[in-house]
Amino acid sequence: KVLAETLVKDHGWSKNEAGRIWATGPEPLDCNDKSNNSNQPTCLLVDSTYGVQIPQDARENIIEAFKQVVRKGVIVNAPMRGVRFDLMDIKLHSDSVHRRPSSVVPAAMRAMRGAFLMAAPSLMEPMYHVDIRGKSSTLEGVYSILGKRGGTVMDTSSSLSMDVIVASVPVRCAFGLAGDLRGATHGHANCSCVFNGMKRIPEEEEGFIISEARLRKQLDEKVPNVDSFVDKL
DSSP states (O other), X not given: OHHXXXXXXXXXXXXXXXXXXXXXXXXXXSTTOOSOGGGSOOEEEEEOOXXXXXXXXXXXXHHHHHHHHHHSOTTTSOOOOSOEEEEXXXXXXXXXGGGOHHHHHHHHHHHHHHHHHHTOOOOEEEEEEEEEEEOGGGOTTHHHHHHXXXXXXXXXXXXXXXXXXXXXXXXXXXXXXXXXXXXXXXXXXXXXXXXXXEEEOOHHHHHHHHHHHXXXXXXXXXXXXXXXXXXXX
């Protein structure tokens, strides 16, 4: 109910569509952590059918398919974020024997994965908010270190005793950052990193990162295409 009210008030949903949400996902990595917004489900499954009677058993199986799809996305087998799936139409066998999970779940998963690929999805990555402090005379090498790691300087400030550089750095590029900064400043810079949400990976880097991730996870080299999710008799 709270989610539906928020979608209507803040995101322009109609009360009708907000009231037809079947499920959210993926499930939080830590179900006990309610304070971390990045750990909360951001994908939705919405019943957008009209004049269609959907048995409860079929509904439960479609929801299970949704949960599996958003838990492991098509591109790199990682959780999806910010995806809305609308169930537009469905044809089901009248006999419940032919609506078992072994039939409905895989079919629904193929439909969702194919629809996802048709929506031109992008890859996102976690970012660090990086706070670097030190004397101005020692921070000259900081900018080149940040640049080599795909970092973006967000703000700078100065005082009589200390300069502060605030930057945003991809988590994947931050391993060893503190050591490099200390080396570049001869040990005079202090660095702290805090998770700061997700950001879309630049288009020019996306292909390489996808290939690298799929290789690391022992997936097929290429991302499946839409046709691979179409049943062929």
